[in-house]
Amino acid sequence: MKKRILSLALVGAMCVALLASCGGKKKAAWKVTCPWAPSGVAAMVNQQAATKSADYSDTITLVPEAIKGDAATVNTWVANTKANATELVFVGEGLLSITSILDPDKMQFGYEDFIFVENLYSSIFVLSADAKLGIGSIADLEAYVQQGNEISVAVNGATSSEAFLAAALFGSMGAGDKLKLTPYQSAAEAAQAVARGETQFAVSHQSQILETYQQKGVTVVCAFDENDITNGDFAGVEGVGQHGYPYFRNRCFIMARAGTDEKKVEELKELYGKILADQEVADWLHDTMLLEVDTMSVEDVEAHVENVKSIVNEYKDIVAG
Amino acid sequence: MLQHIIPATGLLFTLENILWINVGVFIGSVFAAIPGLSVILCVILFLPVTYSMTAIPGMMFLLGIYCAGGYGGSVSAILINTPGTPHAAATMLDGHPLSEQGRTKAALKIALYASTFGGVFSALMLLFLGPQVARIAAQLGTAEYFMVCVFGLTIIAGVSGKSMIKGLISACLGLLISCVGSDPMTSYDRFTFGIPRLYLGLDLAICLIGLFALVEIMAKAEKRLDRLDLDTTQIKDDGVITKAEYRRMARPVLVSSIIGVLVGIIPGTGASEASWFSYNTAKNMSKHPEEFGRGSVEGIAAAESANNAVTGATLIPLLTLGIPGDGTVAIMLSALMINGLNPGLSLFTTQGDIMYAIMLGLILVNIFMCLQGKFLTTLFAKVVSIPQEILTPIIVIFCFAGAYSVNGNYFDVGVALIFGILAWILRKLDLPPVPILLGLVLGSMTETNFRRALLISNGSPKIFFSSIYCIIFLVLIVAAVGTIVRGKMKERRASGQKED
Amino acid sequence: MSRWVEQFNGRMDAWGRKLHEKEIRIPIDLVTGVVFFLVALVILLVMPDQVAVSEKDVVNGRAFPTMLMAVMMLCCAMLVAKELYKLATRQPLNWKVINVQVEMKALVILGILIGTWALSKITGLFVVGAVFCCLGFLLYFRCRKKSYYAITLVLAVAIWAAFRFVLGVDF
Numbered sequence A: 001m002k003k004r005i006l007s008l009a010l011v012g013a014m015c016v017a018l019l020a021s022c023g024g025k026k027k028a029a030w031k032v033t034c035p036w037a038p039s040g041v042a043a044m045v046n047q048q049a050a051t052k053s054a055d056y057s058d059t060i061t062l063v064p065e066a067i068k069g070d071a072a073t074v075n076t077w078v079a080n081t082k083a084n085a086t087e088l089v090f091v092g093e094g095l096l097s098i099t100s101i102l103d104p105d106k107m108q109f110g111y112e113d114f115i116f117v118e119n120l121y122s123s124i125f126v127l128s129a130d131a132k133l134g135i136g137s138i139a140d141l142e143a144y145v146q147q148g149n150e151i152s153v154a155v156n157g158a159t160s161s162e163a164f165l166a167a168a169l170f171g172s173m174g175a176g177d178k179l180k181l182t183p184y185q186s187a188a189e190a191a192q193a194v195a196r197g198e199t200q201f202a203v204s205h206q207s208q209i210l211e212t213y214q215q216k217g218v219t220v221v222c223a224f225d226e227n228d229i230t231n232g233d234f235a236g237v238e239g240v241g242q243h244g245y246p247y248f249r250n251r252c253f254i255m256a257r258a259g260t261d262e263k264k265v266e267e268l269k270e271l272y273g274k275i276l277a278d279q280e281v282a283d284w285l286h287d288t289m290l291l292e293v294d295t296m297s298v299e300d301v302e303a304h305v306e307n308v309k310s311i312v313n314e315y316k317d318i319v320a321g
Numbered sequence B: 001m002l003q004h005i006i007p008a009t010g011l012l013f014t015l016e017n018i019l020w021i022n023v024g025v026f027i028g029s030v031f032a033a034i035p036g037l038s039v040i041l042c043v044i045l046f047l048p049v050t051y052s053m054t055a056i057p058g059m060m061f062l063l064g065i066y067c068a069g070g071y072g073g074s075v076s077a078i079l080i081n082t083p084g085t086p087h088a089a090a091t092m093l094d095g096h097p098l099s100e101q102g103r104t105k106a107a108l109k110i111a112l113y114a115s116t117f118g119g120v121f122s123a124l125m126l127l128f129l130g131p132q133v134a135r136i137a138a139q140l141g142t143a144e145y146f147m148v149c150v151f152g153l154t155i156i157a158g159v160s161g162k163s164m165i166k167g168l169i170s171a172c173l174g175l176l177i178s179c180v181g182s183d184p185m186t187s188y189d190r191f192t193f194g195i196p197r198l199y200l201g202l203d204l205a206i207c208l209i210g211l212f213a214l215v216e217i218m219a220k221a222e223k224r225l226d227r228l229d230l231d232t233t234q235i236k237d238d239g240v241i242t243k244a245e246y247r248r249m250a251r252p253v254l255v256s257s258i259i260g261v262l263v264g265i266i267p268g269t270g271a272s273e274a275s276w277f278s279y280n281t282a283k284n285m286s287k288h289p290e291e292f293g294r295g296s297v298e299g300i301a302a303a304e305s306a307n308n309a310v311t312g313a314t315l316i317p318l319l320t321l322g323i324p325g326d327g328t329v330a331i332m333l334s335a336l337m338i339n340g341l342n343p344g345l346s347l348f349t350t351q352g353d354i355m356y357a358i359m360l361g362l363i364l365v366n367i368f369m370c371l372q373g374k375f376l377t378t379l380f381a382k383v384v385s386i387p388q389e390i391l392t393p394i395i396v397i398f399c400f401a402g403a404y405s406v407n408g409n410y411f412d413v414g415v416a417l418i419f420g421i422l423a424w425i426l427r428k429l430d431l432p433p434v435p436i437l438l439g440l441v442l443g444s445m446t447e448t449n450f451r452r453a454l455l456i457s458n459g460s461p462k463i464f465f466s467s468i469y470c471i472i473f474l475v476l477i478v479a480a481v482g483t484i485v486r487g488k489m490k491e492r493r494a495s496g497q498k499e500d
Numbered sequence C: 001m002s003r004w005v006e007q008f009n010g011r012m013d014a015w016g017r018k019l020h021e022k023e024i025r026i027p028i029d030l031v032t033g034v035v036f037f038l039v040a041l042v043i044l045l046v047m048p049d050q051v052a053v054s055e056k057d058v059v060n061g062r063a064f065p066t067m068l069m070a071v072m073m074l075c076c077a078m079l080v081a082k083e084l085y086k087l088a089t090r091q092p093l094n095w096k097v098i099n100v101q102v103e104m105k106a107l108v109i110l111g112i113l114i115g116t117w118a119l120s121k122i123t124g125l126f127v128v129g130a131v132f133c134c135l136g137f138l139l140y141f142r143c144r145k146k147s148y149y150a151i152t153l154v155l156a157v158a159i160w161a162a163f164r165f166v167l168g169v170d171f
Helices: A002-022 A041-056 A071-080 A093-102 A138-146 A161-172 A187-196 A206-214 A262-277 A279-288 A298-320 B002-012 B015-033 B039-050 B055-080 B086-100 B104-137 B142-153 B155-159 B164-177 B196-200 B204-222 B243-265 B271-285 B297-321 B327-337 B345-349 B352-383 B388-407 B410-428 B434-456 B461-465 B468-499 C002-021 C028-050 C063-088 C100-123 C126-140 C146-166
Strands: A028-034 A060-066 A087-092 A114-123 A125-130 A151-156 A179-184 A201-205 A218-223 A250-257 C023-027 C095-099
Touching: A028 A041, A041 A060, A041 A087, A041 A114, A041 A262, A041 A279, A060 A262, A071 A087, A071 A093, A071 B196, A087 A093, A087 A114, A093 A161, A093 A298, A114 A262, A114 A298, A125 A161, A125 A187, A125 A206, A138 A218, A151 A161, A151 A187, A161 A179, A161 A201, A161 A298, A179 A187, A179 B434, A187 A201, A187 A206, A187 A218, A201 A206, A206 A218, A250 A262, A250 A298, A262 A279, B002 B352, B015 B039, B015 B055, B015 B352, B039 B055, B039 B204, B039 B327, B039 B388, B055 B086, B055 B104, B055 B297, B055 B327, B055 B352, B086 B104, B086 B271, B086 B297, B104 B243, B104 B297, B104 B345, B104 B352, B142 B297, B142 B434, B142 B461, B142 B468, B155 B164, B155 B468, B164 B434, B164 C028, B164 C063, B204 B327, B204 B388, B204 B410, B204 B434, B204 C100, B243 B271, B243 B297, B271 B297, B297 B327, B297 B345, B297 B352, B327 B434, B345 B352, B388 B410, B388 C100, B388 C126, B388 C146, B410 C100, B434 B461, B434 C063, B461 B468, C002 C100, C023 C028, C028 C063, C095 C100, C100 C126, C126 C146
Parallel strands: A028 A060, A028 A087, A151 A179, A151 A201
Antiparallel strands: A087 A250, A114 A250, A125 A201, A125 A218, C023 C095
16 A cells, blocks of 8 residues: 555656646746846845736746856857747847956857847936045046056956046046056945045946945046936036046847847847836936936847947057056 | 845845745754754754855754754753753753753743844844954965964864874865865865866865764764654643742853853864853852752753853854854855855955845744744654654755755765765774865865965965964964863873772 | 576676685885875976966965975874884884775775766756766665665655755755
């Protein structure tokens, strides 16, 4: 009797497993892999978009996943994902424009391995300075640089977007040789470093320096954008573009695997469009994350990638030595 | 603090969290009850499971295993005179004799209540001391953090076993393994040997599965297949503890809990040290020292409350500085970081609700441990005699499934296997594995802060002596190493005299 | 079948008894010192190939591993020196006895582990490797209770199903 029960249990367990694996689902779950830190801006936006997906689609559910690893995570994703797989991945200018030039061996993929779905947001980086330096504008900064002081900038990662923005700004001011980039493990750490006086400057997302700025530990010198920041706590901060300095925004492209059915891609783009048009999401992005909704076309993406590539090519000697 | 406690309570009291706490407590009790299976092994096996969870249920599950492991070890110590975990050895001295007197259930109850008291006391200490220590941690810069890391590495001296030189060799190996992957300061690859998957470095969980779990499977080759035929009818006594016994236990339980907390805060010392130290203290303080070793209720209570009082205390340096108090919580660090929770003051401010939920959860874990212990002790006792034939392949399947689930590929399972073979070789050479774990956990943090500090100071080592915190940590490092070395020398002299 | 199994077990036992008598004694500290000294040396030799550095770096990516290898070599030198001193002063060295039978058994276990990994990888089905693992270990332990086979296989499938369907691990 005992044996029979055990045999039945074994068969039962196997049948349940098989049935479960064959079970049809009406709603397709699209896993959206974010290859950066789970506490980072992109992962949080991914989470928010996934939460909202249920409200706007009966056929697609977005499932967020954050696997820190940058190029390595995307390598794995590309290797394991076939066309039409219900998988999406985040790719930014860091991979497409920076790693592809500085360390191409690290990337086992290229732009051609993806189909662009949508851009989730754009973020304007800001340069903050130790409050003791009293630098509050680009003019102050130029004066400080002209004095020939050594310039140390805290950045999130040695060859990150932040590092290249700092190199582009100080390099075009003619102070590339005086620039010392101090890499930190996260953007939040880099922002705290300038407040502690370990470095004179930091480049970070606006949201990551906000708390320190409100505590008067730092001044915000400029924004890496064409125009001044118009609203929020940093309203009035000058854009470096007006002074002729190079800049780019941080963007986050959602990609499907190349070869995926165009209709599916359209459906996903439409869903993301609806999520981003949701007032609650837009307000959250704007007010909490200090980001902008920024839907893009394939041409816009290619132009962004090329713009960043040109900056990287020009200033890579300052960053990578 | 209060502004976090109310939302934290809301976050904590969910069905999901309660469920995971209970699953963790159950698994921890079962693992610790089986001689040869350690709490650290259990946490390693189940760490990958938490990767798919959010921070609170993940940590609740692991804390459930960790705390229940403290109690579970006492079950086999009392029943079969074999400690399920090393720190239950002190419990065994009086637990088993009391069991032989026909008071098995009473011994188990004393161990359970003392464990619960120690655990709750420790969780409260964490709740009140954690934020204060974190506030100090927020003032630490890169150079100070390097000194903190070095202080953390002094744990090596305490976990090296017989030979500190061999402990250092192991630690160097662990630190070297932590260098594999992208250089955190330059993004250049290091020691990847052209293998693309190594760009990301080696995942802690995967390395640990090989180093601690698979090697134990290979070690089955060294052991005979003994079966523990436990007669569970022996725990059918009434389990009554008299009022006089409760009164006798009160003082040793409180003193031992304080000792457990103090020992737990110091990196490198753990539950074993706390339980022995408390046992001795209780014996010295007792009006009936002659009963110790013959079934003293004070002895069981002292040892058990101390080893569970370590649990919350070890989390204080972990959550505030990122320095693990012992090997098991070192693994929990990766469960926190995978959810973007980086130790430090920000953990108590920006993510205060989550952090307070975890700290309050530790109290809940101990309460559920008490309830499960009260109603499921007979079951835990039966588990002691699970046959190795069944247990061994199940552990292997858990190891492989866990290693696979970290990144979803078989390459990682292969890496775990390689680490298993490495651990086997190290075992043959009498090299301790725990320093490798510490090297893996602290390696990147130590190197990054060391190099960044020198970058800030333009290469001047004076930066490491530039602040009062650096000096304090320097003194602590010297004191910790000095104390441990002195202890080891005493130990060696004592064993030398014995041999003579 | 059972006769064949008994014959096989008998042969294994005879072989095991022979191996059990074979022991290798190694001066453990001396060997550890030499082995890890060589490991450190090899790491230092491959460092230039494996760690790229920039001239701009204040402290480059080789500094920390080099420092570690230096400490490791120093520790190894101390171990070896201690043992050589013992040898010179005719004190007993730290010996370790390696039993050949134990090592062979460990190799069999390693074989089961590698087989489990290989089968899972080749078939792409973790559950196939899991079933092989169960059978492998039960045979290794010479288990004759059919109920153990059934329980272990059910548990193996259940673990796979839990990871596959509850935790969403695709294997």
